[in-house]
Amino acid sequence: MRQMRHPPIEDVALEQVFHALSDPFRLGVIRRLADGGEQSCAALEGGRAKSSVSHHFRVLRDSGLILTRPEGTTHMNSLRAAEVEARFPGLLGAVLAAAGAPCDTAPRDE
Amino acid sequence: MRQMRHPPIEDVALEQVFHALSDPFRLGVIRRLADGGEQSCAALEGGRAKSSVSHHFRVLRDSGLILTRPEGTTHMNSLRAAEVEARFPGLLGAVLAAAGAPCDTAPRDE
DNA sequence: GCATAAGTTCGATTGTAGTCGAACAATTGC
DNA sequence: GCAATTGTTCGACTACAATCGAACTTATGC
Numbered sequence: 001m002r003q004m005r006h007p008p009i010e011d012v013a014l015e016q017v018f019h020a021l022s023d024p025f026r027l028g029v030i031r032r033l034a035d036g037g038e039q040s041c042a043a044l045e046g047g048r049a050k051s052s053v054s055h056h057f058r059v060l061r062d063s064g065l066i067l068t069r070p071e072g073t074t075h076m077n078s079l080r081a082a083e084v085e086a087r088f089p090g091l092l093g094a095v096l097a098a099a100g101a102p103c104d105t106a107p108r109d110e
Numbered sequence: 111m112r113q114m115r116h117p118p119i120e121d122v123a124l125e126q127v128f129h130a131l132s133d134p135f136r137l138g139v140i141r142r143l144a145d146g147g148e149q150s151c152a153a154l155e156g157g158r159a160k161s162s163v164s165h166h167f168r169v170l171r172d173s174g175l176i177l178t179r180p181e182g183t184t185h186m187n188s189l190r191a192a193e194v195e196a197r198f199p200g201l202l203g204a205v206l207a208a209a210g211a212p213c214d215t216a217p218r219d220e
Numbered sequence: 221g222c223a224t225a226a227g228t229t230c231g232a233t234t235g236t237a238g239t240c241g242a243a244c245a246a247t248t249g250c
Numbered sequence: 251g252c253a254a255t256t257g258t259t260c261g262a263c264t265a266c267a268a269t270c271g272a273a274c275t276t277a278t279g280c
Contacts (some may be wrong), residue, residue, distance in 0.1 A: 249255100
């Protein structure tokens with residue numbers, strides 16, 4: 001069973017987190033995961049090319065924000081909320097609160 | 111007296127803020143302004159070329175994070191803390207708390 | 221008015237990042 | 251075992267972003 005590589009949360013630079021969140025699609029994914037819990041890549045792809053989506057999930061994993069686990073042919077993604085909270089207290093909550101405003105380019109159900 | 115253009119805080123996208131903060135130099139500037147209050151560009155340039163520094167301050171202004179006012183030949187910069195707090199409650203505090211950890215590339219006194 | 225200081229703009233260079241199609245890989249169902 | 255599904259990787263393309271030197275602009279001191 002192939003496991004995805006996730007950096008230890010202490011190896012994650014704050015700037016890396018901000019870079020991951022600076023893209024509208026990725027910020028939208030974080031919101032969706034916060035709202036709806038664990039979801040597959042396909043559920044979040046919002047009409048984009050598979051390779052684009054794959055690239056974004058890679059960036060989110062590398063920045064320590066999400067955890068990806070395989071489930072059959074599907075990859076399930078969830079926020080590493082507790083770890084991120086421990087590493088940067090209050091940041092994720094503030095990000096999600098700030099992102100709560102309507103966002104034009106967030107992935108949404110179609 | 112030449113005034114710098116600052117976007118109305120309500121025109122600032124959250125992603126834009128994160129992009130501004132994703133650069134180590136700019137994140138360091140925000141920390142320094144939070145710690146030490148209003149400072150000139152020269153005080154914060156950290157040995158970089160003037161044009162590089164000017165570019166970064168432009169990005170910080172355009173993202174609504176700082177306010178720049180001229181004072182003689184000097185440009186004084188300060189955080190638009192109250193406005194950013196009103197627009198994204200809790201975000202700036204969480205960013206500064208998270209950034210409080212030692213940062214290798216932050217501008218510092220030499 | 222000229223020199224100096226602080227900062228901006230321009231343009232070039234280099235590096236980063238987002239996009240996607242095509243090919244590939246792992247898992248599952250039949 | 252093959253087809254379908256989900257997702258990754260590769261490579262190409264395009265756009266963005268950070269860097270700096272040179273030239274320019276504004277304000278100030280003499």
